[in-house]
Amino acid sequence: MTVPAASNAPVAPAVSTRGIRRTLRLALPGLAGAALLAAPFGLDAFAVATLTLGLCHGLFAYGLDLSWGRAGLLSVGHAAFFGLGAYAVALAQEHHLPWTATVAAAVAAAVLIAVPVVRIGLAAPVPDAPLILLTIGVGLLLQRAATTLAPVTGGTNGLSVSGPDVVTSYYVTLGAVAAVVGACGVLLVRGRFGARLVAASRNPERAAQSGIDTTRVRTAAFAVSAAVAALAGALYAPVAGLVSPQVFGLGLSTSVLIWLALGGRESTVGPFAGAVAVTVGQQYLGSTWQGWYLLALAALFLLVVQVAPAGLTAAPRRWLAGPGPDVRLPSASRRAPYRTASESAGDRLPLAVTGIRKSFGPVEVLAGVDLTVEAGRCVCLIGPNGAGKSTFLNVVAGQLAPDAGTLRLFGADAAGLPVHRRVGLGVGRMFQIPSVVAELSPADNLRLARIEAPEPAEPPAEFRDLAEDELRPAGALPLADRRRLELAVVLASGPRLLLLDEPAAGLGPDDARRLTRELREVNRRTGCALLVVEHDMDIVRELADEVVVLAEGRVLARGPLDTVAADPAVRTAYLGAR
Numbered sequence: 001m002t003v004p005a006a007s008n009a010p011v012a013p014a015v016s017t018r019g020i021r022r023t024l025r026l027a028l029p030g031l032a033g034a035a036l037l038a039a040p041f042g043l044d045a046f047a048v049a050t051l052t053l054g055l056c057h058g059l060f061a062y063g064l065d066l067s068w069g070r071a072g073l074l075s076v077g078h079a080a081f082f083g084l085g086a087y088a089v090a091l092a093q094e095h096h097l098p099w100t101a102t103v104a105a106a107v108a109a110a111v112l113i114a115v116p117v118v119r120i121g122l123a124a125p126v127p128d129a130p131l132i133l134l135t136i137g138v139g140l141l142l143q144r145a146a147t148t149l150a151p152v153t154g155g156t157n158g159l160s161v162s163g164p165d166v167v168t169s170y171y172v173t174l175g176a177v178a179a180v181v182g183a184c185g186v187l188l189v190r191g192r193f194g195a196r197l198v199a200a201s202r203n204p205e206r207a208a209q210s211g212i213d214t215t216r217v218r219t220a221a222f223a224v225s226a227a228v229a230a231l232a233g234a235l236y237a238p239v240a241g242l243v244s245p246q247v248f249g250l251g252l253s254t255s256v257l258i259w260l261a262l263g264g265r266e267s268t269v270g271p272f273a274g275a276v277a278v279t280v281g282q283q284y285l286g287s288t289w290q291g292w293y294l295l296a297l298a299a300l301f302l303l304v305v306q307v308a309p310a311g312l313t314a315a316p317r318r319w320l321a322g323p324g325p326d327v328r329l330p331s332a333s334r335r336a337p338y339r340t341a342s343e344s345a346g347d348r349l350p351l352a353v354t355g356i357r358k359s360f361g362p363v364e365v366l367a368g369v370d371l372t373v374e375a376g377r378c379v380c381l382i383g384p385n386g387a388g389k390s391t392f393l394n395v396v397a398g399q400l401a402p403d404a405g406t407l408r409l410f411g412a413d414a415a416g417l418p419v420h421r422r423v424g425l426g427v428g429r430m431f432q433i434p435s436v437v438a439e440l441s442p443a444d445n446l447r448l449a450r451i452e453a454p455e456p457a458e459p460p461a462e463f464r465d466l467a468e469d470e471l472r473p474a475g476a477l478p479l480a481d482r483r484r485l486e487l488a489v490v491l492a493s494g495p496r497l498l499l500l501d502e503p504a505a506g507l508g509p510d511d512a513r514r515l516t517r518e519l520r521e522v523n524r525r526t527g528c529a530l531l532v533v534e535h536d537m538d539i540v541r542e543l544a545d546e547v548v549v550l551a552e553g554r555v556l557a558r559g560p561l562d563t564v565a566a567d568p569a570v571r572t573a574y575l576g577a578r
């Protein structure tokens, strides 16, 4: 008997490496906790005070990570929130107020400021620039307020805060608060909320098409981030001993960005490691190296950005996580069970629109479209370039709001519904360029799809290869496989109406034929209605139960392909024949 070549593969070392990783994943948090607990017994008072300051900074960076790392929202004025917490403690001492009430008020104020700020940012097509400007503005505004309200805040001199009597006991208190906040944060980001954030920060378009309310989830992350920053500021005030308007300033806001960038984003350990390392360095080397310390820090920062842009802890974390893409879906969110798709929505009319109008400036692209798609039918939307087909699909999906007309999905008035609510009604969408979360593995893309799915369904057998592909990011797949993955992702939510914009664009003839077969099969097996924008008449012939011709923003003809193709008005408008 011949021994297969594969049996000679070195299985044992791979297994043992996995074992080492698992052991280290369990042991390292315990060891780090034990080292932190033992610190007061082995270190002198200055070292413990330095570590306490480092933990304050770490908590601040951990808060910022929820926004910048997890939600992809860059704040360059996060010290605004930190300063609110610091002043809460200083004002409580100065004016003999209960510090619990002032700190609670500061945390509430941070959230109240953060929510409108992030909402304005997210309303822009690209939130980065408005968010950066707004957060800087809020910081400067609060700094100005702290300077001018001198009778209350002490003006430019600030307010002194008496430090803790026993350094060690404050270290323990602060460590306990940081541990509780850290643990709450871990629970938050390991579950469904974390999975929603992964999708919303990397591909908001696909996230919304997976039923995720991207604005809400990113707003929540930013608000929690601001609250944690305020709490960190409150813990910092007694350690610093003085709270002045500088605490709101750009210096601290950029420092925390550096701590986080050095330590590593989207991590629990990274923000604390980066902040503690820089703080300890500053305290021990700052006085002897003086300006050279900042220069060395700047050089280190530039080096890390070039060589390890994900931060210094990223490589060991990646190794501990084992083979697979750098970005993974949080473990606790992976447990959503598959269910069999129900047939409930299928008996209602999937799509009925009347008089839909849409203009871009003076150009009227849709000039009163009336269209229905019945359950289980496949309707192909054809027409000359610029006829308004993609615009119409965007209006149905919720990406664009119509100027006039009615739009009903499965009998419900949907004209004002956001994208994710339409997904909840049973609408799926595929784009001209396949839209998946490129950083996640195909398997994680499919898991993500069913987290919010109204009717989660097991991926059909023909997509099993993708459902089992854990090792490479979806962005590394060839175009045809990314297209198949997008289809599988859409199907995982059990849609009853699927919108497709030139699904075969960019595919070779064989892949296009395969995709067409798969779409037909999906339509036959699940009864899902299809509305397909398509130029390729071979695909239209293969797919369409019915063809709708759109020209100059109106429905020109409707019927079987051969009938509409013979229509003289269609030939004039679409084929250019006379």
Ligand SMILES: Nc1ncnc2c1ncn2[C@@H]1O[C@H](COP(=O)(O)OP(=O)(O)OP(=O)(O)O)[C@@H](O)[C@H]1O
Residues within 6 Å of the ligand: 360, 365, 383, 384, 385, 386, 387, 388, 389, 390, 391, 392
């Ligand atoms: N966001 C937008 N802003 C301004 N004009 C737009 C916008 N989107 C589409 N248009 C314009 O609307 C018209 C219709 O575009 P649309 O993409 O809907 O046509 P189409 O029928 O899908 O064309 P094609 O078959 O070439 O993709 C075009 O003139 C396009 O330039």
